[in-house]
Amino acid sequence: MEIRSILVSACTIYCGLYFLTEDLGDESKIILFVIIIVANVYFLYYWITKMFGVGLELLARKIPCIERRILRRIADGYDENLYIKEKGS
Secondary structure, X not given: OHHHHHHHHHHHHHHHXXXXXXXXXXXXXXXXXXXXXXXXXXXXXXXXXXXXXXXXXXXXXXXXXXXXXXXXXXXOOOOHHHHOOXXXX
């Protein structure tokens, strides 16, 4: 998430610097403005989804009935069938 935030910040700063110059026409400024908005909306959506997941996991750890339902699906990221031994082994 840190790399994405740095990339969006750099995009915002550089597009903003060009946006503030007097050398560009109105069309170019609109394009730069749209780039700034799209990059920031993308990061905001990414951040909200990640924070929602973390908040849900913290809530699930505090309430046992939610923990059994939600964290069972999340587990530790491994496939559920990873630990099942085949017959005859």
